[in-house]
Amino acid sequence: MTLSTPLFHALNTRSLSEITDRIAGLQGEISSGKNDSRASADPVRALRLSAVNEQKDALDRFSTNVERVGSRLDQADIVLKEATNVQRRIRDLALRATSDTMALDERKSIGIEVTQLRQSLLGLANARDETGQALFGGFQTRADPFVEGPEGVSYRGDGGQIRLQVSESFSLAAGISGADVFGGEAGTTVFDAIDDFLSALGGDGSFPSDRVTSKGTMLVQPTLTRDPGSWSMTLAGPAGEVALGFDAAAGSVSGAVDAIxxxxxxxxxxxxxxxDTGGLVLSANGEIAISGVTASSVRSGPVMQVTPENGQPRAVMSADQTRSAVIGRLQAASDTLIDQRTRVGALSANASAQAEVIDTRKVMMAEATAQLEDLDLAAALTKLQQSLLSRDATQQSYVKITQKSLFDYLR
Structure with a gap:
């Protein structure tokens, strides 16, 4: 095969260019300490490196989620700690106020302090994280979960639990529902117990009872509303005791009269x-007793006022709003806060453990990346030396060949 001079020059120029590019690439790899990341250099290695990088990106997302979970749980723990202290203080004040030796002025002072503590507790129940999301609203994180209304504090959140993905198949809870902490999903909150205590604390300073007795006569004035309510109570007289049920509304107690x-x-x-009063006058030849009164129309406070034969009015509460019942509910609220704080602590410990797992996986991914990216310096230097020798030899051969002319071959 005959090669023309232009073709010979072109082939040698291409060969030198390829060698020069290879030398430049090797020098770049040696200076950076990294293998050529292009897929054309090593398709298999590039594919494995791509998979490893995807795993690293996923781990970064999981790590961010774990930090988010940990931050929310830490803030919830701080809030619950303060809420527990506030609720414990309210319970202690309630125990003091229910003492028979407590003076009326002291009870009023306690009522003022409990009112302020209630406001503090409401603020804690509506606490938010650093992004402005409610800590105890369930999935409803934009608005305040606990709202003050004409009938007290109501829960506007839900029973949901925000969860964030921290691995390919596992998610962590980033908080707990306000319904679990402060109550509310079933319609009753810790604030209801506090309101009942404040209601019982009012008046003449004496705590109402769920039972009242009188001899001969008794004036009964139920707490009635415009809308009819369903009433039940236990009535005892000289002949015996019965459970009664009736409907009554403001200005209409005929149902109670008929039932009795x-x-x-x-x-x-x-x-x-x-x-004169619109109430009921009970009479008997002996002792009369009323107990266990409940009314669907009375949410809190006395369900009725009873004036016995001595003329001293007495407030009657439903059984769940008596002195012992209110103290029990306040204690139960404190116990719930303690239990939920323990639950938050367990969730936080789980988040910390998951963070360690992610850190371990990150180390493994970094090692895998290093194995794929880091350059074998000895092998690269050997290849560079071989390429340099090849370039020099090619250049020398090219120079010698191009220096000869036709006359050199004719000699």
Whole structure:
């Protein structure tokens, strides 16, 4: 095969260019300490490196989520610690206020302090994280989960639990629902117990009872509303005791009168409407007792006022709003806060453990990346030396060949 001079020059120029590019690439790899990352250099290695980098990106996302979970749980723990202290203080004040030796002025002072503590507790229940999301709203994180209304504090959040992905198949809870901490999903919150205590603390300073007795006569004035409410109570007289149920509304106690008179033979107690007060006048030849009163229309406070034969009015509460019941509910609220703080601590410990797992995986991914990216310096230097020798030899051969002319071959 005959090679023309232009083709010979072109082939040698291309060969020298390829060698020069290879030398430049090797020098670049040696200076950076990294292998050529282009897929054309090593398709298999590039594919494995791409998979490793995807894993590293996923681990970075998981790590961010774990930090987010940990931050929210830490803030929830701080809030619950303060809420526990506030609730414990309210309970202690309630125990003091229910003492029979407590003076009226002291009870009023306690009521003022408990009112302020209630506001502090409401603020804690509506606490937010650094991004402005409610800590105890469930999935409802934008608005305040606990809202003050005409009937007290109500829960507007839900029972959801925010979770963030921290591995390919595992997610962590980033908080707990306000319904679990302060109550509310079933309609009753810790604030209801505090309100009942404040209601019981009012008036003349004496704590109402769920049972009242009188001899001969008794004036009963139920706490009535415009809308009819369902009432139940236990009525005891000289002849016996019965459980009664009736409907009553403001200005209408005929249902109560009929229910009581229908059981006169069993109780010995009769009733009639008092025209002056609109209440009931009970009479019997002996002792009369009323207990266990409940009314669907009365959310808190006394369900009725009873004036016995001595003329001293007495407030009657439902059984769940008596002195012992209110103290028990306040204690239960404190216990719940302690339990939920323990739960937050367990979730936080789980987040810390998961963070360690992610850190370990990151180390493994870094090692895998190093194995794929880091250059074998000895091998690269050997290849560079071989390329330099090859370039020099090619250049020398090219120079010698191009120096000869036709006359040199004819000699």
């Amino acid at each position: 008179n229908a059981q006169t033979a069993r109780t010995g107690v009769s009733a009639l409407r008092d025209p």
